[in-house]
Amino acid sequence: MAGLVLLLAAAIVLQIGTGGLAAYVALLCAGLVWLVASADRPTSTTVLNRAIESVPAGLCVFAPDLRVIASNQRYASIYGLTRADIKPGTRLRQIIEARKAKRGISERVIDAFDGFDGMATSVHELRDGRFISVSRHPMTGGGLIEVHRDVTSERLAEMRANETMQELIEKQYAIDQAVIVAITDVKGIINYVNDNFCTISGYSREELIGQNHRILKSGVHSKQLFRDMYRSLAGGHVWRGELCNRAKSGKLYWVDTVITPQLGPDGKPVAYMAIRVDITARKEAEAKLSFAAAHDSLTGLLNRCALFDQAGIGSEPDVQPDRLSVHLIDLDGFKRINDTFGHDVGDRLLEAVASRLRSLATDRDLVARLGGDEFAMIRRVGDGAAGAAVDLGRRIVDAMAAPFDIEGHQIDISASVGIVLCPEHGSNSADLLKKADLALYDVKAAGRRGHRLYQPAMLEAIKGEKVLEAELRRAISAQEFELHYQPILDVESRTVHTAEALVRWRHPVDGLVAPDRFIALAERTGLIQPLSEWIIQRACLDAASWPPHVQLAVNVSATQFKRGNLFDVVLQALLRSGLNPRRLQIEVTETVLLEQQSEQLQTFRRLKSIGATLVLDDFGTGFSSASYLTNFPFDKIKIDKSFIQGLPRRDCAAVIASAVVLAKGLGISVTAEGIETEPQLDHVRSMGIDFAQGYLFGRPVPYRQLKCATVFPDGPGRVLQTATAGAN
Structure with a gap:
């Protein structure tokens, strides 16, 4: 089945990319009919959806009664529709009405034709200026497939090309009115020229009469061209071709030339009459078009x-x-x-x-x-x-x-x-x-x-990455992931204030796999989306059993923000787990903020409105970290561990001190990452750091091993109090 899906996707991509529908529509229809017939099986439905979503154009499959069987997101995006507007069972007429209603978009069919075996293609002009090509392909047994492509660029290019061609035609008509005439003897000596010849060449009649026609030689043409010309003329034949001549000023001009030999009583040429038409403008236009094509x-x-x-x-x-x-x-x-x-x-x-x-x-x-x-x-x-x-x-x-x-x-x-x-x-x-x-x-x-x-190793690395991607997909489906938690301490009381959720992959062969092996790949392939949703839901369920003073920190990727459903995912996890939103911290890095800042800000505000805490992670590593603190409603920053590891160097200490001063001035608390020694803790505590995280207090551990009520002693006289994650 996977092979068929790939074949279908390839067919669709090829027919969309080249416009050659006839070569692939039979395969497309036959395959989709087979998939639709098997759609009652879950795996078949998944395969159908994946095949349709992989198409780089809007695609919608209709049953014989013109109700939707399946469609892709691209189809909805073209017309500003929601998935609900094109859900299975929706009539084609309803979709057309929805397209007209959404965003005030209306359609005007400006071009339509019928193709082979009932196939039809039309081009619709939308009110917003876009052109959409709609191809309809009937399927064996009833129903049809619609392929929608945004062809605005092609249409505009065609219109511009037509306008250019019209201009060329008009210029050509004007040029054809000016005929250039010259007569030479068999040796090429000019005997006669008309006024147009003098005008275009820049020579007076007196300067031309008696001169050899080579006075106009441009050097553009090969000697072979002239040999062939003279051979044809000497045989009494008419010669026609395009020649480039050089005017008196040195400027080159092109003429469409017809040379007719005037024959004597013996049938041999005694003179040649050349009738020329100035085609310089056409040649320049062709040169421009040739340049534009390349x-x-x-x-x-x-x-x-x-x-x-x-x-x-x-x-x-x-x-x-x-x-x-x-x-x-x-x-x-x-x-x-x-x-x-x-x-x-x-x-x-x-x-x-x-x-x-x-x-x-x-x-x-x-x-x-x-x-x-x-x-x-x-x-x-x-x-x-x-x-x-x-x-x-x-x-x-x-x-x-x-x-x-x-x-x-x-x-x-x-x-x-x-x-x-x-x-x-x-x-x-x-x-x-x-x-x-x-x-x-x-x-x-x-x-x-x-x-x-x-290097050849790069190709092998990509192959290895493809294998890892396949394993990662399988692992998400098989739920092979687990969460480990690392405590974040209040530096004054040395008690656990927060636990950060960190994902691990329990690989059936390789054992426990750290996130640096798979998170970047998950983000590149889009697998981070289902993985992140699972992390948020699982972490909230775990944290609900912790003591009420212990908060939960969860990292959110830029990919999840771009998808736009983060708030809904978080809200669902909170409702399902019963976790108080004020105990949830959402950690983001600067990469989340680089694009679509207005959309990200809206998401931040919605999360803040339910009581969640917003944390800027890895602070100090980006170019604009400070500006983000004033533009986004952050409650906390986490200073990157590279600065902590750099202590007691002056530059690292200066960065940390500056960050603390800035944060305190904005009412933002500060966490130091990467604390591994008591001197490091003492140093950052003296700078005004509020919270600390690092191996000094413990490595990430599974949920059941987390001692979330621990008091970490700072001397031999302090008592170590513990309570496991499940304690209340």
Whole structure:
């Protein structure tokens, strides 16, 4: 079944990406009919939903009575609908009415045609200016499949192309009114020219008569072209072609030329009459269109197709390609620039990045924008290719690190560069881009702002990650995770104030797996969502049995915030467990706040409204930590353990002291992470720290082993009081 789903997804992606519906619709319909027929089985329903959700377009499957069987989120998003609007059983007519009602969007069918076997495609113009292509495919046995694609870009491009073509037609009509005539003898000596000839060439009639026609030679054409022309004319045949001539001013102009030989009594040419039409405007327009087809419209750099065409990569499989280095360049944090300053500033930044890349390129280098904030550079290399390629990668990173001045804003951005060599790492564009992307991924995994040359081990690492991802999916389904808790102490009373929930994976073979092995992968693959929901629910149930003075701290990922349902998840967990919301602390890192700040702020306020405590984790490691304290309603900060480990160095002590002063001024309490020794505890306590966490007080332990009423002694005379997690 998995193989069929992959085949279906591939068919859908291909038919959507290329527009070639006929080649794949039969497979699509047959497969979906089979899946729909099996939909009463839970596994089949899951497979159907996954297959539909994987489609990069809006997809909705209707039964013979035009009621919804299944649909994906993309279908709802296109029209601003909710999942309830398109739930199974909903009639097609109801959906159409809902589309018209949502956000005031109305539709106007501007183009429609019928295809093969009842297939129909139409293009709808929405009131908000978007164009949506709707393809309807009947299924064997009744019902239909609708594929909805946002084709606004293609439609606008087509309209612009039509406008350009119309302009060319009008110009061509005007040009055709001006015919250029000249007569020469068989040796090419000019005997006659009309006024239009004089006008376009810039020569007077007196300057032209008696001169050889080579006076107009531009040097653009090969000698072979003229040999073929004279051979045809000498045989008494008419010759037609497009010629580029040079005017008296040196300017080049193009003429569509028809040369007719005038034959003597013996049937041999005695003179030639050339009738020309000025096609310079058309040639310039063609050149512009040709440029546009091969270049990015914003930056003027080559586009993806033109880059590899001009590099000669994969164009002739039997020909050994040149030695090349390919640099895949991705801007770090570009979306944040767009969100903060707007897309106009973002576009200007892309233009400035393109300019810097051009400044690094030689005349033989190729520079392209592949799309979005992704660029590429190809350089021909000789001996020492690896060293030269790495050096260029370093220079690209350094060039992007310098601040950009964009419309009065100083913008700091960095770049990550993945490097491959051709033919060492591949001889076609697909292989090279794939491996360059692996090298780029390695840079980003190491913290961005760097460069890497592809190594075969990177491919093996990705394969290993795919295996781990599959195991992680299975583990979530099999509930192989458990929570461990680490105490956070009140530094004055040395009693447990809070316990932080930390997830562990009880692997059936590898045993207990720490979160640094799987959390990052879970975030990249989206598996963090179900895992985080389980953590919040399990932790609240555990904490409900603790003494009422002990609070619970739970970490929340940026991915969960972006999904937008965090408040609902937390509220459900609190209701289910009976835990007082005032005992719940939500810990977030700065990455949560980098995007969609207005949406995040709304979530924070809703959590605060029910009494939850908000904590900014890893404080001091980001660029804007202090500003977040004034922009978001945090109750507590946790100073990153790197500063605690750096004590008693002056710089670390200064950061901690400054953070405490800032927090106290805002009425925010402070926790120090990573406390491992009594001197460290004494040091931070003297600075005014409220709470402490670290191995000095205990490592994370399972729920039943947590001593959440413990008093940790600070001297031999103090008594150690304990109570287990289940005690009341």
